[in-house]
Amino acid sequence: MDGLIIFFIIIIIAEVAERQGWWRRMYDCSHVPGSEVRPASELCASLHHHGNRSSRRRTTPTHPSSRWAELKMLDMQHKKKTASARAKVDCTIMQYKDVKLKWKKMLKVLMLISFLLKGQTAVIQTQQTVMVKVGEDVHLSCQLMQTKDVLQVTWQKDLPEEKKNIATYSEHFGQTVNPGFKDKVEFKDAGLKNCSIVIRKVMEQDEGCYLCLFNTYPDGSLTGRTCIQLYELHEPILQIRESNSTEETVVSCSATGRPAPTVTLNVTQQDLYFSNSSTVSVTNTNATVTVTTTAVLSGFHGNGAQVGCAAGLLSVPEIQVFKTIPAVNQTSDDGEKHFKNH
Missing domain, CATH: 2.60.40.10 (Immunoglobulins)
Known part of the structure; x- marks a missing residue:
């Protein structure tokens, strides 16, 4: 369990690092001259241009003072390029050191978390x-x-x-x-x-x-x-209301508990079914909750049926109660229903 927690913590840290761009910009080298990347085609064109200028210099006579100024300018450019190269190297070293430092900090945090998780309670x-x-x-x-x-x-x-x-x-x-x-x-x-x-x-x-x-x-x-x-959790109360129909009747079940229990109606016969189910919850003054589920039982055509109600909560064993609906004959001429004798 502790290992799973540490794994998720590592995933979260990696996600934060990706969002913050730690891996892309551990150390910012944008201030270093010449640190931008130039396309190869641009570099080749630049070399070709400088080559043409060099060839032109060999064929075109120049004044000695102009030649001296040009040499001095080339020397200054060389020094600038050398300084830029050194700066880039220094920046790369700083990048490496910054990456190493951040990884050390991250490992220390993970070791501390591991100690807190495993050190005492485990x-x-x-x-x-x-x-x-x-x-x-x-x-x-x-x-x-x-x-x-x-x-x-x-x-x-x-x-x-x-x-x-x-x-x-x-x-x-x-x-x-x-x-x-x-x-x-x-x-x-x-x-x-x-x-x-x-x-x-x-x-x-x-x-x-x-x-x-x-x-x-x-x-x-x-x-x-x-x-x-x-x-x-108290025993559920199952009620079957009388109905003028021989094919359906209304069934309700109530259970009181803390926390709120689940109430489930069931019937043993496969050809019977519940429809139009509704559930209402009421919180009592003693912090218990009464849950009532009501549904219409259909399909029994006057035959008997056994109806059940189960109340449960969390990992507590369910409490079940059952009631039997007796079989009835069709309504007689006197307008009354008569139960079948068994």
Whole structure:
């Protein structure tokens, strides 16, 4: 998991580098004279032009002072070209050094990220999230996966304003549950390598994240983190409304839970089907949500049918209820429906 996170971080850094143009312009050499690239055709034309000028100079007599001025000008041009070449070389060296420096910085960042991901939490095995029903007990455990000199294990609740100590264990002092948690928390497995606690009858105020700290020498504190998520799911209520039609009827199912449950209607017979389905959610004052699904069951032609409703949320097992629609005869002369006898 940590390796996958590091891989995505590398991809993100590479994408940022590409957008910012790090690979294209590590060091800007645009200020260096003559650093622009000239086409080969232009260079050849320039050489041919200078060659013609040289040949013309050999055949055309010139005054000695003019010849001296021309030689001086050529010498100055040569010095300028030499200085430009040196500047380009210096700029190339600076480019290389800048690239090397940026790669060193990037590697340091990756090493730091790797340390933060693997350095502490990876050595402790614990559950990331524990689902628990309101009013039930929950078991939280932490196991140290490396050999360390552990002096004490401390459990804390991670509150927004502080980290509140719950309980501690050490070989010298044994098990200690802090005041305020004595009737709520107790040790299940007390050890310096594997330590677990039980929180009794979990309520809303117990929801949140908890820390287990292995206080070691000389490495300091190694921390594991696990979070409690409460759920509440009540048995669904399935209703079948009476209908004047012998071929269809309206079915509705309601379920209340926290977080909002999913409600699914089903029917066992293959020739029957639901249509015109609709779902309504209502948030209650106690933070639970009531979800109601209504649909029209068609195709049973007066025959009996078994209708089911399933309510579930997250990884919690579904709760299912069933009802049977009895078979009916066609409406008789007295205007009433009569059930078939089995």
